[in-house]
Amino acid sequence: MSFLEYAPAPESRAIVKLRPSYGLFIDGSWVDGHGEPFSTISPASEERLAEIATADEHDVDLAVAAARRAYDRTWSRLSGADRGKYLFRIARLVQERARELAVAESLDNGKPIKESRDVDVPLVAAWFFYYAGWADKLDYAGLGANPRALGVAAQVIPWNFPLMMLAWKIAPALAAGNTVVLKPAETTPLTALLFAEIVQQADLPAGVVNIVTGAGGTGQALVRHPGVDKVAFTGSTAVGREIAKTVAGTHKKVTLELGGKAANIVFDDAPIDQAIEGIVNGIFFNQGHVCCAGSRLLVQENVHAEVVDRLKQRLTTLRMGDPLDKNTDIGAINSREQLDRIRSLSDIGEQEGAERWSAPCEIPENGFWFAPTIFDNVSTSSTIAREEVFGPVLSVLTFRTPAEAIAKANNTPYGLSAGIWTDKGSKILAVADKLRAGVIWANTFNRFDPSSPFGGYKESGYGREGGRHGLAGYLKAGN
Amino acid sequence: MADRLSIPKTYKLAIGGAFPRSESGRTYEVVTPKGAFLANAALASRKDARDAVVAARAAFSGWAGATAYNRGQVLYRIAEVLEGRRAQFADEIRASEGATALQAAAQVDAAIDLWVWYAGWTDKFTQVAGSGNPVAGPYFNLSVPEPTGVVAIVAPQEPKGASLLGLVATVAPALVAGNTVVVVADRAHPLSAISLAEVLATSDVPGGVVNVLTGSPAEIAPWLAAHADVNALDLSGAGALDWVDLEIAAADTLKRIVSPEPGVPSRSLQRILAFTETKTVWHTKSLL
Known part of the structure; x- marks a missing residue:
């Protein structure tokens, strides 16, 4: 053991x-x-x-x-x-x-x-x-x-x-x-x-x-x-x-x-430990069946390799299985129909040239399951960067400047949510101003509260x- | 001695800060209620509408990004410049609507006062409509209204009393939050709309923030309703059109919609907020 x-x-x-x-x-x-x-x-x-x-x-x-x-x-x-x-x-x-x-x-x-x-x-x-x-x-x-x-x-x-x-x-x-x-x-x-x-x-x-x-x-x-x-x-x-x-x-x-196709933007001055947890929570919470899920990870180029490596390490520790087990992190996909959709979009992602990596986990025999999956080197025009997958699938894109991050984040017909990770408060405020999304999480993700208005652009x-x-x-x- | 021979104005479109003719080369006759010729106005085409949307989109980030104080001053400046041109607008309204001098002057004054009312809202609606939200956790959380984007407007098309006032009552509230506008003017009485565009061009309003199309709303509105780069559709003056079809076309890109209403819309904060989006930002507080 x-x-x-x-x-x-x-x-x-x-x-x-x-x-x-x-x-x-x-x-x-x-x-x-x-x-x-x-x-x-x-x-x-x-x-x-x-x-x-x-x-x-x-x-x-x-x-x-x-x-x-x-x-x-x-x-x-x-x-x-x-x-x-x-x-x-x-x-x-x-x-x-x-x-x-x-x-x-x-x-x-x-x-x-x-x-x-x-x-x-x-x-x-x-x-x-x-x-x-x-x-x-x-x-x-x-x-x-x-x-x-x-x-x-x-x-x-x-x-x-x-x-x-x-x-x-x-x-x-x-x-x-x-x-x-x-x-x-x-x-x-x-x-x-x-x-x-x-x-x-x-x-x-x-x-x-x-x-x-x-x-x-x-x-x-x-x-x-x-x-x-x-x-x-x-x-x-x-x-x-x-x-x-x-x-x-x-x-x-x-x-x-x-629907949504939220950008989760990670700057090179982000608190990386928290950011990794936030990225995981952003896209793998509820098997990614979340309209405001952080399904597009925009990571600054100079920390890209580090972030992706650490994400993979972290995903390897997630436990998939019986939803009623108190130690389970990732449950079942809600239906066969949804599983088929996630599979087909993931196949398209692969065909369009993105690099696919899935967490090594044992898939139970019965039921509907999809291992947490990362697509790296995704282009902005790729289907998995544009369409809502509504599953545990993360698309990784990179950027060099805040302006590029903002342009890529807003390059979608959706506008539900976004995330910003940086230790610099003034950068958070400036970037949040420019993002065309209804809910923005700074150094956190997927938080909800009855007093906090939620909805999209x-x-x-x-x-x-x-x-x-x-x-x-x-x-x-x-x- | 003979009367001086007057110089009639060529009424053109207003797109992106310039005054082009319709790319289609088409015009239509603007006449008095008794049928006398007043002017040849441009009969805007689908292509003109698309050009106007491109201009409005290009102007959006600048206008939305201007400070609220600055937007307020620019909108107030419009009222100032209008005030100096009261006679011109009154003359156009008298000729075009067949209004009395008193009615025409009253409409112009009401329009100017309405600009001033809306100008004062630019740096206040955010406080009134926004909120600080007491969430159960270590977060500073606030909600603020932001402009929706490009707003397409069918201005009121009334037989009387609205050619300037109806235009102002629909365009001004959309500008307050920082939206940019493509407006289809009153078809039968478009002179005020083009003259207003001339006022805007000399009032520090950046080019493209307000684009004015004259012509047939029935012809142009469907293209605007279906245009994917238009974010909101104000159908206040579309009551005589197939407006349900326009709303259905607008649903394809989930545009925000204001449904038709007869007459001149009354001033309200709700009209400003109809073209805003609430943005909620969660800021993490560190644990000390």
Whole structure:
């Protein structure tokens, strides 16, 4: 046994009691879906976890009608203070059931338990706690006195941070006084369905939160529904475009959090130890299934060799495997479809001349896995420098001057996030000014907080989530 | 003694600080409400629109990078120069809109006052719309609004009262944060727009910051809506066009959109913020 070998330390699954099948959560109760049900599986083992209902257009219609009734009769008549109390209750219930939610998330999504336990679920509770306090302070949201809720919010979320994305959507919507119909991603519906139980435990009025499951068709029906006043979507830029077209000409207010191709810029005066950890966290956190992932490493030429060598050393120590094992660093790729995409883009990267290196790790027999991979000597026009891979794949490019770093960083239709590594504060400020991206991390990466606005420039979408800005996205000016 | 023979002005486009004719060689007649000839205005083409976007993009980093104080002074300077040309603008509005002398003067005055209102915002909207964020960790975290980029505008197309004021009500707010602009002027009353471009050219506004196209919004707007180097689309004056199609075209590059509204848009901070992006920066604090 070398010092890097550990005995297995799996988190117990006993804390999660899944039902064999789940219906839709509409108007405060569980109902059958009228579409074809599907299975949700563990991407780490391909084990079937539960059968999930599909909401068809009729079901979506019922959910929107329930949300409208709840808005008209209950939620919009409640005081802000009472809305806040419900949200505080939810925050506490999330904390009470934190371990259960973390295990369920890792089972369904494939992410390491240390991430679901230490990042995802704590942020879910924090998000509800933060927005709970806003509910009776809407006059300070930046829209003048007596701002009004929009009405019914249609929310469609991705599979990379299933419960966290739910919290980013539902918490500000309810605080502002809207009711919601939320559709989780088809590969990761479980924690949203557990959240429906929390909604019941919090005794939230029926219809304020409705959860409809299904694939793209369900999401489309929801976004298109004429009874919806707000559309909030997190996902790919391609789907975001379609949504923007769908809502054109309607009264619907829209927030889109789409793809990214973030530059993580490492200057030669950077604290290299921290930078290495930051690069690893930037692209290999959550298997790289992160829209703001630092997928393009821009490293100053004179430290390029050192940085790449040390990165490889560091990646060699990462442990890939059972997401429920507390020592696991890299979990499973979320789906076969995503794995195929990562493989095909990586093959293209190789064909286009970049040098491929993958961490030596044992790939489990079942499930979907992709070893942490670095492409060196990537050119700016290379496919893997331009397209979002959404996997544990890092493209390395070099630069000589800050101006070149900035030009390369901005050379993308995306503009979600960026990283800057240098010990020189004035350089951080000057470079941050020039980067066309919505979130910039200086000497850190992939930090999130409910008080901190998050969202993109350019084709990474519009609107912000988090902070006062995120609240304003669910309000309109009063009369 | 006979009256002095006047010298009519050739009304041209304004692109990148110059005043070119349409590359297409086309013009259209601008007439009074009663149909009398006033001028031949340039009928801008797709190529003119593209040239204007190139000029606006080239001017963006300079205008966005200018200090807020400097932008404020330049915008205020526009009001100063306009003030000295009140008579010229009033004459053009009277002839073109058929307005009374009183109405025309009132429109010019309102437009000048509106410039002053927006000029004062350049170094304030950041404080009002930005925030310091109390994140749970050792970070100094702040959010500031920044300009979106190149904004394409269809100016209000009203029968009366908007040929100058409608233009100012849409162009000025886009300039506050540091965006650059391609504006399609009021088709029927384009004289104020070209004269305004002459004011901008003599008010320290860098070339390319405001590019003015005259002609048919229905012809030009689709090219601007679909142009990949345009970041935002203000359709305030596009109510009579197929504006839903324009929004659909704009969705291909996820442009920020302001939907049509009748009349002259009222002044608001929201109009400034419609063309901004919030940037949030996390600065690590060292552990002492």
